[in-house]
Amino acid sequence: MAITLTWDEVIAMAPELAVVDTIAQEEVLTRVLYEVEAAAWPDDTIRKTAAKLYARHLGTTALPKSGMGNGLVRSISAGGVSKSFAISEDSGNTNTLHATKYGLDYLVMCRAYLPQPGFVL
16 A cells, blocks of 8 residues: 655654755655555555655755765864774765664664565564
């Protein structure tokens, strides 16, 4: 069965996403409804919860960037002292589900409700 999802439902628990522009909102909703397949989830309630989390993750990655710059801090220095940080290959990819709290919550749902490779009932 098909589910519907509106941006108001997405921002109900993530008000910071209200500033995402309408074009990005439509892209996020379209992608989510396409990628969160009905057959994979046990019921529409769980599927809709997963869809909202995934939409919040994608919405977070679509937020306007501001502040001191984009990306990860790779090193800092003050005076004659400097510190460098190891950055994993995946760390700079904001599309990875590990990049946002909503993506992590979506992964938890996937692990709880979707069959995992190598898992046999």
